[in-house]
Amino acid sequence: MKRSLPFVLAALLPTSALAADAPTYTLVLKNHRYQPSTLHIPAHSRIKLELINQDPSPEEFESNDFPAEKIVMPNSRMSLFIGPLKPGRYNFYGDFHQPTAQGTLVVE
């Protein structure tokens, strides 16, 4: 790890600027369901996903199809960056309420 650390630090600098460019998409979590349950996002571009949790319990936004794993606390919001992804359908879920908290990312 020590060897790669300078590269990691060097790579950190230019990407900070990317954050501002990424378009934001919003998901609302209510009664342990994602609204909307299908979210359309553009292919080959990085997006910022904002998740608003209106439930009184914490949830973990997670997917097995694309890298995402982040906890959102009760009655609060969080955001994370996704992609760029190839066109296709990608499922995501709420780790703490898997029977109901299911959604699909349609990348096109």
Added chain:
Amino acid sequence: MWAVALLVFREVLEAALIVSVVAAATRGVHRRGWFVGGGIALGVSGAVLVALSAGLLASAFSGVGQELFNATVLLAAVLMIGWHVLWMASHGRELARQMQALGSAVQSGASSLTLLLVVVAIAVLREGSEIVLFLYGMRAGGADHLWAGLAIGVIAGSALGLALYAGLLRIPMRHFFGFTNGMLSLLAAGLASSAARYLIQANLLPAWSPQLWDSSWLLDNGSLLGQTAHILVGYDARPSGMQLTVYASTLLALWLGARLVTRAAQPPRRQASSPESESAAQPRSELMQQAQPGRTS
């Protein structure tokens, strides 16, 4: 109840696999049971603390506190495992020889045992804090049989971890530390790759071509086997270029480091006449003589 048991099982399994590999890698080291147990206890208390401060963590560093925390903790574990791998590269052969000769625990403690205690604590803390948050939510939602689900999950997850441990112990002593060192290296590389994933998610690192390949048709990230492979060897069905780069450079750094350390450790041993190696050999033969009567009587 089964939903609770399943989630707890998956989280416990992740921690248990790491603890098992660490426990196996410290086989024969004096008092390592205390260290592994202490690590688990420390991890459980840490998990409650982290869960309690999850709200604070979520809002820290303009929203990327969670990712920074996870990445930092994972990289700390990588450094500590790396240190142990290098330590074993220079001492492992000696340790195996002593254990073969004595057939019992080695009295000298491994210097890196404390580091591995922290690795165990980190593994338990990360998965444990998720369990605490999950149970908190479930309790708020009024779920039934929460404690039964928790107990089933913990027992089932630990049982699989123990099975892995028992399996590892069956490896012949001659190859044992070489094998566990290899496993620890893969584990460290996988953890480093996970850390990179968190930093990419927080937009602090570029992804460098987000999906190099897709092997989810063969082994899906969500399957039990996929999850196990993810922990043990850092498997990801759709890795990004950055993840693979971090994974490969961690393995390479450990491999090169181990080679260097092994080479540096060898020359004094070959010269049997040097006073240094004689004094090192002396206690060992004494130990062997002491051990013989104990085994025959």
